[in-house]
Amino acid sequence: MSPVDTLIRRHRLRAVELLPWAIAVGAYFAFADYLSLGSQILIMILFALSLDLVLGYAGIVTLGHSAFFGVGAYAAGIYAVRVSGEPLSGLCVGAVAAAAVGWASGLVILRTHGLTLLMLTLAVTSLLAEAANKANFLTGGADGLQGMDIDPIFGVFRFDLFGRTAYLYCLVVLFLAWLFARRLVHSSFGRSLVGIRENTARMHAIGSPVRRRLLTIYTISAALAGIAGALLAQTTQFVGLTVLGFQRSGEIVIMLVFGGIGRLYGAFVGAGVYMIAQDQLAKLEPVFWYFWIGLLLVLLVMFARGGLLGLLDRLLRR
């Protein structure tokens, strides 16, 4: 096989890429009592996936991605309370609001690099969190946004007490987002992002409009994060200030690093393992569970760079 053919083959779907979906569908039947945790996991996978596009592919190191998750959650929540309980338009509202914030903040912060950029992403999140806190009349402030009533999807599928509809809703949305993200990362655009990550100076020197590319992916990623936030708002029918919190920004980075950055499926493995570990450890060790998460992270970062998937890669190659 010629080298050209090898590269041509790379973007074709492999059977193993369907594994997460088989697991997700299987889990629906096998763990019927855990579907609300399941929905949370799917939402965090989507959030981590959105982060992977900027952090893993484009190399934009951010600690403020919860800004977009939070804006999406609040926008969808407020839309449900004030305008309409229709869920799909609510998702769109969340996506558009988050994309707008992503674009506007990206215009400013993507002019910087490294530590400055990192600080600015933090600052944006903090500003938004404080704004949400102060805008009591709109967001419910510290008490959180309540009183959402989400209509049945397509007017047919009612959100039930067991979270079945919510789980399948999240699953379908995640699947569509994955299709889109997968297409994106293999495209010329997606590969040019990797080029920017690998060597920005060279991308300039081959005539690539670097800043425009970064702003585009930042906006797209913000929209996806906004959809994740909107899903959370709709499925839990509550939005609290924590959606904008620094902790959520940090946690999502940890999840992605757990799974492995820049490989699309790191989000699935990372968010899945992290959320399940958190759930189990919190039951076993209600006080100390975070210690074990921390220890696991230290071990992974020290001995398995590339996360769990990187580790798996190396084991399979032997």
Place this chain on the structure above:
Amino acid sequence: MTPALETIGLHRRFGALIVANDIHFRLEAGARHALIGPNGAGKTTFINLITGRLAPSAGRILLAGTDITALSQATRVRRGLGRTFQINTLFRGLSVLENVALAIAEHDGHGGDMLRPLGARRAVLERSYALLDRLRIAGDALVPVQQLPYGKQRLVEIAIALGLQPTVLLLDEPAAGVPSAESAIILEVIEQLPHDIAVLIIEHDMELVFRFARRITVLVQGSVLVEGTPAEVAADPRVREVYLGEGRHG
């Protein structure tokens, strides 16, 4: 005939330090031109001014007669200005083939296409491969650049620049840091560059310069000291004094 590249009174200072002093320079179409000068003469600065990495304090830059002084780096590249870097500036984690394919995708104008996979553009990949073949690194097409020996990485630098199909090619010390056993291959590649490309080479290796160049410009402390044929430059007493007399510089 309009020169491929021309600078008119190009000037740049950092505070009180003048790194480019009123440089008038012409690179003819299809030229083989060398820019030499002692360390710190401002050679790389001059390249950075031409490519738009640095903005000049005064003066103008013309590419095929068109003023490009105000254009962005990326736009200049799309107008036909290609360069290599003195220090390898490559996509280290990507394969050699993809390093070149990214450049060709940008040159073809679909670098921003979000839907069609790069791998589905067979023509881009075939052209990338053909280019590697020409530079005799096709055997390493799928090897990540960071695993290549340094000399071959220098060839990837040139391959990327050629992928942009430039009319003007700026080579910033293409053989820098390459062991002499491997530098012959690089020299060969440079000598076989297409004749329609105007080439400006910065180089310390005098053997390479005198073998390759048909015109030489000597830059000292940001100013042009002498310009002429290799024979004229070699015979010039001022050049001998400031540059050749001091021996080679690494």
